[in-house]
Amino acid sequence: MxxxxxxxxxxxxxxxxxxxxxxxxxxxxxxxxxxxxxxxxxxxxxxxxxxxxxxxxxxxSIQSISKVFTLAMAFASQGNELWKRVDVEPSGNPFNYLSLLENEEGIPRNPLINSGAIVVADCLVSTLKNPKEDFLQFVRGLAGDDSISYNLEVAESERKTGFRNYAIANLLKSFDNLANPVEDVLDFYFHQCSLEMxxxxxxxxxxxxxxxxxxxxxxxxxxxxxxxxxxxxxxxxxxxxxxxxxxxxxxxxxxxxxxxxxxxxxxxxxxxxxxxxxxxxxxxxxxxxxxxxxxxxxxxxxxx
Ligand code: DON
Missing domain, CATH: 3.40.710.10 (DD-peptidase/beta-lactamase superfamily)
Structure with missing residues (x-):
C-alpha cells in the first residue's frame, strides 16, 4: 500500500x-x-x-460542494421524477451560465451548475418541513458531526450580490420550472452554499x-x-x-x-x-x- x-x-x-x-x-x-x-x-x-x-x-465556505448534498436529498425524496426537471449532461460552460437554459426550455443541463442546483433547491423547499434546518441535519448526519453550521454573513453577502442567480431563478420561473417564490428558493440556496466545513x-x-x-x-x-x-x-x-x-x-x-x-x-x-x-x-x-x-x-x- x-x-x-x-x-x-x-x-x-x-x-x-x-x-x-x-x-x-x-x-x-x-x-x-x-x-x-x-x-x-x-x-x-x-x-x-x-x-x-x-x-x-x-x-x-463549501459553496457549490453543497450541491452534492442537496442533490442527494432531493433524489432520495423524488426518485427518477427529479430528472424531468433537471438533466444529467455535462454543460461545458461556466457554473453561472444562463444561455443554455434559454435554448433548452428551462431544463438545466445538470444539478451541479447553479441553474440545476436552484431547481433542486426548489424541490427541497417544496418537500421539507423546515428546509434550512432539515438540510443542516442531513449534512451533519452524513459527516457525523453536529458542529457544522451556516455562515449567515456569507449567505447575506450573496443575497445582496447574487444578481446572476436571481436572473437564473427568474428565467426558471418563466419556464414554469420553479414552484416556489424566487426569494424563498434563493434564500435556501444561499444558505446551503454558506455552509462551513x-x-x-x-x-x-x-x-x-x-x-x-x-x-x-x-x-x-x-x-x-x-x-x-x-x-x-x-x-x-x-x-x-x-x-x-x-x-x-x-x-x-x-x-x-x-x-x-x-x-x-x-x-x-x-x-x-x-x-x-x-x-x-x-x-x-x-x-x-x-x-x-x-x-x-x-x-x-x-x-x-
Ligand atoms: O451561486 C454561486 O455563485 C455560489 N454560491 C456558488 C458557486 C460555486 O461554488 C461554483 N463552484 N466552483
Missing amino acids: PNFQQIINRIHSDLKATKNTGEVADYIPELGKVDGEKFGIYLNNIHGDNYEVGDTQVPF TCEQLSNSFFAFANHGKCMKNKQCLTEKQAKRINAIMLTCGFYDEAGEFAFEVGLPGKSGVGGGIVALLPNHYVITAWSPPLNPKGNSYLGMQALEQFTTETKSSIF
Missing part, C-alpha cells in the same frame, strides 16, 4: 513552495476576506484510517459516496443507487467547463466550490479533500487541482 502520509506531505510542501497564480473569489464580498495562504489536504480511506497535512481543521468534515461527509451509501458509522445514509448515480454526475459535471480536464488529469468523481475546496473519491477506497482558496480562471482551486492530480498519479489510484 502507498505511504499516504508521506505522499500528501510531499505534495503539500512542494506546492506550497510554488507560485500560486490563482485568485481568491470576491464576487461574493464575504468570501474575499479569507486568507489565501491556507492549504490543507485530508484523506480518509474506507478502512477508517485518515491522513492530513496543513490547514485541515479550519472551517471554510473543514477538510476533515468534508471528507467524512463524502464517505458514503465512496462506500455504497454507508456512512462512517456503517449506517445506510444513502442507497447504493443514489451513491452510484451521484458519483457519475460528479465525474461528468462536478467541475463545470473543467470537468473534462479534471477527469483527464485526476480521474475521480469530485466536486469543487468557489471557497477553494475540492472533494474527490475513489469508490471502495478513499475520499480526499484539498482546500486552497485562490482559484484558477475556471473557478476551481488552483493548488487543489494540482494536489489531486499529483496524488492520483503517484498512488496510481484513479478510476481509469
